[in-house]
Amino acid sequence: HLGAFMRPISIHTAAWRFPGAWPDANFNFAHQARLIQTLERGCFDAWFMADHLAVLNMPMEALKRSATVTSFDPLTLLPALATVTSRIGLIATASTSYNDPYHVARKFASLDHLSGGRAGWNVVTSANPHEAQNFGREEHLEHAARYRRAREFYEVVTGLRDSWADDAFVRDVEH
Numbered sequence: 001h002l003g004a005f006m007r008p009i010s011i012h013t014a015a016w017r018f019p020g021a022w023p024d025a026n027f028n029f030a031h032q033a034r035l036i037q038t039l040e041r042g043c044f045d046a047w048f049m050a051d052h053l054a055v056l057n058m059p060m061e062a063l064k065r066s067a068t069v070t071s072f073d074p075l076t077l078l079p080a081l082a083t084v085t086s087r088i089g090l091i092a093t094a095s096t097s098y099n100d101p102y103h104v105a106r107k108f109a110s111l112d113h114l115s116g117g118r119a120g121w122n123v124v125t126s127a128n129p130h131e132a133q134n135f136g137r138e139e140h141l142e143h144a145a146r147y148r149r150a151r152e153f154y155e156v157v158t159g160l161r162d163s164w165a166d167d168a169f170v171r172d173v174e175h
Contacts, residue, residue: 001045017065049093079110092120098126
């Protein structure tokens with residue numbers, strides 16, 4: 001299996017400066033659509049989009065030149081990319097520390113339905129302590145607490161995903 005690890009265009013912080021690169025690619029849907037279609041034609045199995053919920057801890061001058069600092073939200077971008085692809089898997093990061101299980105379950109279920117079963121969830125507990133401040137918290141949960149929460153979170157999300165039988169809704173217009 002072959003997967004592309006993107007953020008969403010490149011992991012290298014200065015890739016946007018390469019001759020012929022797209023400097024605005026992280027916020028240019030047309031570029032991203034062309035890229036994922038190229039990956040799909042190249043028989044890639046999945047596009048994995050990493051996500052961060054806070055600016056990375058980098059010197060300000062480096063941040064100003066980094067294309068990895070900003071991008072679309074993965075669970076907004078990937079459903080849109082599902083409409084321009086047909087086979088490639090669509091995998092996104094979602095933090096168990098700074099989301100609620102119901103919201104994660106609903107967003108990934110939506111992506112799964114929109115993509116015809118091509119959704120994947122990269123479960124993370126968030127390592128960047130600066131993310132806490134973006135969610136009104138004074139400090140990041142300690143490591144063991146984050147992983148206890150993640151185990152329970154995963155069980156709740158998968159339980160929600162499996163809570164409806166395929167034939168649970170009767171859609172018989174005659175009755």
